[in-house]
Amino acid sequence: MPRKSLSVAVCGLGVVGREAARLLHAGRTRWGARLGVPLRLAWVCDRQAAREAKALGLPAAVRRTADFRDVLADPAVDLVVELFGGLGASHDLVLGALKAGKGVVTANKMLLSRHWDQVAAAARTGGAPLHFEAAVAGGVPIIRSLRTGLAADRVTSVHGILNGTTNFILSAMAHGGASFEDAVREAQRLGYAERDPSFDLNGTDAAHKVSVLASLLAGRWFPPQRVAREGIEAVEAGDILWAVRELKRTVRLVGTAVVLRRGPVPLVEAHVRPTLVPLLHPLAGVHGGNNALLVTAEHAGDLMFYGPGAGAGPTASAVLADVLAAAGELLAGPGVGDAAPSSGGPCRAADEAPAAHYLRWRVKDVPGALARIATVLGRLGVSLARVHQDDPPGGGRPVPVRLVTHVAPRALIERARKAVSALPIVSGPHAALRVWPD
Amino acid sequence: MPRKSLSVAVCGLGVVGREAARLLHAGRTRWGARLGVPLRLAWVCDRQAAREAKALGLPAAVRRTADFRDVLADPAVDLVVELFGGLGASHDLVLGALKAGKGVVTANKMLLSRHWDQVAAAARTGGAPLHFEAAVAGGVPIIRSLRTGLAADRVTSVHGILNGTTNFILSAMAHGGASFEDAVREAQRLGYAERDPSFDLNGTDAAHKVSVLASLLAGRWFPPQRVAREGIEAVEAGDILWAVRELKRTVRLVGTAVVLRRGPVPLVEAHVRPTLVPLLHPLAGVHGGNNALLVTAEHAGDLMFYGPGAGAGPTASAVLADVLAAAGELLAGPGVGDAAPSSGGPCRAADEAPAAHYLRWRVKDVPGALARIATVLGRLGVSLARVHQDDPPGGGRPVPVRLVTHVAPRALIERARKAVSALPIVSGPHAALRVWPD
Numbered sequence: 103m104p105r106k107s108l109s110v111a112v113c114g115l116g117v118v119g120r121e122a123a124r125l126l127h128a129g130r131t132r133w134g135a136r137l138g139v140p141l142r143l144a145w146v147c148d149r150q151a152a153r154e155a156k157a158l159g160l161p162a163a164v165r166r167t168a169d170f171r172d173v174l175a176d177p178a179v180d181l182v183v184e185l186f187g188g189l190g191a192s193h194d195l196v197l198g199a200l201k202a203g204k205g206v207v208t209a210n211k212m213l214l215s216r217h218w219d220q221v222a223a224a225a226r227t228g229g230a231p232l233h234f235e236a237a238v239a240g241g242v243p244i245i246r247s248l249r250t251g252l253a254a255d256r257v258t259s260v261h262g263i264l265n266g267t268t269n270f271i272l273s274a275m276a277h278g279g280a281s282f283e284d285a286v287r288e289a290q291r292l293g294y295a296e297r298d299p300s301f302d303l304n305g306t307d308a309a310h311k312v313s314v315l316a317s318l319l320a321g322r323w324f325p326p327q328r329v330a331r332e333g334i335e336a337v338e339a340g341d342i343l344w345a346v347r348e349l350k351r352t353v354r355l356v357g358t359a360v361v362l363r364r365g366p367v368p369l370v371e372a373h374v375r376p377t378l379v380p381l382l383h384p385l386a387g388v389h390g391g392n393n394a395l396l397v398t399a400e401h402a403g404d405l406m407f408y409g410p411g412a413g414a415g416p417t418a419s420a421v422l423a424d425v426l427a428a429a430g431e432l433l434a435g436p437g438v439g440d441a442a443p444s445s446g447g448p449c450r451a452a453d454e455a456p457a458a459h460y461l462r463w464r465v466k467d468v469p470g471a472l473a474r475i476a477t478v479l480g481r482l483g484v485s486l487a488r489v490h491q492d493d494p495p496g497g498g499r500p501v502p503v504r505l506v507t508h509v510a511p512r513a514l515i516e517r518a519r520k521a522v523s524a525l526p527i528v529s530g531p532h533a534a535l536r537v538w539p540d
Numbered sequence: 541m542p543r544k545s546l547s548v549a550v551c552g553l554g555v556v557g558r559e560a561a562r563l564l565h566a567g568r569t570r571w572g573a574r575l576g577v578p579l580r581l582a583w584v585c586d587r588q589a590a591r592e593a594k595a596l597g598l599p600a601a602v603r604r605t606a607d608f609r610d611v612l613a614d615p616a617v618d619l620v621v622e623l624f625g626g627l628g629a630s631h632d633l634v635l636g637a638l639k640a641g642k643g644v645v646t647a648n649k650m651l652l653s654r655h656w657d658q659v660a661a662a663a664r665t666g667g668a669p670l671h672f673e674a675a676v677a678g679g680v681p682i683i684r685s686l687r688t689g690l691a692a693d694r695v696t697s698v699h700g701i702l703n704g705t706t707n708f709i710l711s712a713m714a715h716g717g718a719s720f721e722d723a724v725r726e727a728q729r730l731g732y733a734e735r736d737p738s739f740d741l742n743g744t745d746a747a748h749k750v751s752v753l754a755s756l757l758a759g760r761w762f763p764p765q766r767v768a769r770e771g772i773e774a775v776e777a778g779d780i781l782w783a784v785r786e787l788k789r790t791v792r793l794v795g796t797a798v799v800l801r802r803g804p805v806p807l808v809e810a811h812v813r814p815t816l817v818p819l820l821h822p823l824a825g826v827h828g829g830n831n832a833l834l835v836t837a838e839h840a841g842d843l844m845f846y847g848p849g850a851g852a853g854p855t856a857s858a859v860l861a862d863v864l865a866a867a868g869e870l871l872a873g874p875g876v877g878d879a880a881p882s883s884g885g886p887c888r889a890a891d892e893a894p895a896a897h898y899l900r901w902r903v904k905d906v907p908g909a910l911a912r913i914a915t916v917l918g919r920l921g922v923s924l925a926r927v928h929q930d931d932p933p934g935g936g937r938p939v940p941v942r943l944v945t946h947v948a949p950r951a952l953i954e955r956a957r958k959a960v961s962a963l964p965i966v967s968g969p970h971a972a973l974r975v976w977p978d
Contacts (some may be wrong), residue, residue, distance in 0.1 A: 241690025
């Protein structure tokens with residue numbers, strides 16, 4: 103039975119939810135004209151729903167609730183926009199809506215990456231559309247491009263700057279020479295970083311996005327726990343400045359998903375690594391809080407997508423585009439348009455491709471310190487391309503030792519990190535950066 | 541009545557058409573599974589259809605014809621892929637197919653830009669989908685991103701490197717210091733430039749793409765004749781090298797479409813200009829035959845799309861994605877999905893935004909030459925930011941004079957070009973480059 107109108111519920115009225123609700127309501131005439139049937143905001147759901155709805159000037163016809171079960175229980179709701187974030191309520195809302203045959207638009211990368219199989223199965227059961235453009239790279243239409251623009255192609259890999267907070271911090275360190283701590287504080291002041299920025303800094307947020315991208319590329323779930331991950335907490339301005347000067351490279355936190363083999367159990371390489379990217383590489387040209395994705399497809403070749411990775415405007419723009427797409431599919435009936443994300447058991451995680459690495463320790467300023475490190479590495483079979491010891495900072499403070507290895511398996515690099523860090527001459531944390539191949 | 545299968549005709553078996561036909565046929569099981577109904581290649585149409593079909597190993601069930609009217613006359617054909625290029629047959633094929641309610645996928649920017657209103661009206665009459673991803677920037681999914689990814693946003697401007705041939709030539713001149721003629725020959729040798737490259741070099745090809753983008757952004761036709769246009773024929777390696785050294789900028793052929801006012805008769809600024817772009821600007825990082833588009837949307841902010849602008853693989857990938865999208869819409873029935881391009885009379889062309897310009901003439905090496913040029917410009921009211929005369933090349937050969945103006949209206953710059961070029965001390969052609977604002 104063709105629908106005569108479409109009712110949407112926006113759940114979660116944070117900065118993105120408020121903007122999405124506002125645009126959805128303010129543009130209702132335009133969306134209706136585009137779709138051929140009226141599209142209306144039927145519910146807003148939030149602990150502060152009443153207050154926020156009032157602040158947004160929504161009419162009384164838009165119902166308010168603090169309990170998402172009211173939304174699920176309303177058979178008139180065709181489409182649920184989930185912007186709660188995190189797990190918990192979002193999980194029950196998304197699964198409940200999908201199973202009931204309601205369309206879902208979500209920006210929730212944590213939910214998608216942790217529960218991909220459940221979510222995909224529920225979408226298949228209900229037969230209604232599921233869209234999640236805003237879950238990766240904010241306003242950059244990467245998910246749509248992968249699902250439709252490259253639908254007839256085979257995308258073999260994605261390499262991306264997927265976290266604006268860390269990119270802002272790395273940019274600030276590279277350009278202003280700011281210390282890590284100052285750069286974090288500056289990011290917090292400007293709203294790029296949360297009060298507790300650890301999920302951004304340690305690569306967890308990027309790993310969630312890599313998991314979503316890998317699952318999409320491989321057609322099977324790649325759980326986020328299997329995304330090998332290292333953050334930027336140990337990176338210092340000195341590492342960046344030395345790499346720019348000596349290696350003509352700069353640091354980017356790069357998320358990678360490479361489909362090595364397809365089939366019922368796809369083999370996928372997936373990781374998040376602080377990476378030394380050549381200065382002329384497109385990813386090195388991504389500054390501040392922006393995101394970028396390098397996509398390699400069998401026929402289309404190398405593409406890059408670039409833009410703001412977060413913020414109310416860009417994210418709400420992506421959410422609304424998803425709402426329109428889902429609305430179109432709801433009107434068209436099931437079975438047409440985007441393939442639903444597929445379930446059916448996880449991918450196999452491949453070993454990380456071997457790479458050269460930059461390693462930096464701080465050692466006590468004693469004669470032979472460098473030789474001792476080189477000896478340990480040599481014994482392990484780690485071959486070195488470059489060795490550099492900074493001028494002693496004086497006052498007996500430890501001095502940075504910088505090494506660049508030849509191409510080596512990551513497992514070997516990890517053994518080397520452990521062995522050298524255990525030496526009594528070494529003090530404090532150390533940095534390890536993957537070197538992007540030439 | 542729901543369709544039980546979909547029949548596609550590929551018309552035009554050049555490099556892109558052959559690759560599209562091959563992929564369409566080879567992947568038929570995959571496409572059928574995705575769509576839920578069989579998708580089959582029913583016709584190939586080309587003067588050499590029989591020979592090409594044989595070379596591609598297509599079965600006899602795929603019918604061959606040299607006459608596109610056979611395709612139009614077959615009521616079983618649901619979808620026509622037009623890859624004839626140019627005008628003439630492509631025009632009759634596309635309009636005939638659309639009016640008959642057949643879906644159309646085309647890569648033909650010339651046809652779209654010259655006959656947008658006719659094509660859009662025919663699509664509206666027939667009610668079947670019209671897709672043209674491959675008409676702009678080859679494999680880069682820019683049209684889809686504008687039509688769906690940013691569907692809920694308002695895109696206010698696009699600035700793009702839309703012609704791979706000229707970008708290849710500019711890159712070769714910048715990096716190898718090649719002369720213009722050598723760079724053109726190298727581009728021809730590598731297949732980046734045609735035997736007669738004038739449509740690429742003089743900006744006509746880019747102007748067609750700007751026309752398509754402007755029409756899409758404004759929702760009304762922007763005829764290509766109204767796209768102000770200058771090519772790269774007068775650009776010399778010396779211009780680029782001087783700009784890199786002295787201005788920290790390099791030359792790109794930039795196509796621009798800016799929607800200044802919406803409404804029944806939108807006001808749009810559209811032009812193609814060799815432009816001095818700052819070296820750190822993303823468009824300066826686009827090398828070789830690649831294309832790139834900087835998109836500014838009201839909510840999504842600044843996005844960039846980047847990738848191969850031509851070539852059989854990327855273009856065929858875009859064509860096939862369009863085939864799948866059109867097939868999905870044909871199955872869903874009319875009225876859902878992408879808005880058809882709109883007809884209803886052309887846009888109004890706005891004056892070009894004022895800009896600083898780099899101007900270079902060659903003058904006879906006589907005392908006071910520079911002063912004479914400066915005097916002419918001063919009388920016209922063109923204010924100069926920089927003046928430079930190269931060392932005399934010797935042998936009485938003319939010497940380059942390089943000027944950078946302050947921000948000025950383009951009409952004034954054109955008057956200045958004419959007046960200075962008419963001076964008896966000036967010899968040969970001159971270059972004029974728009975300076976991208978800081």
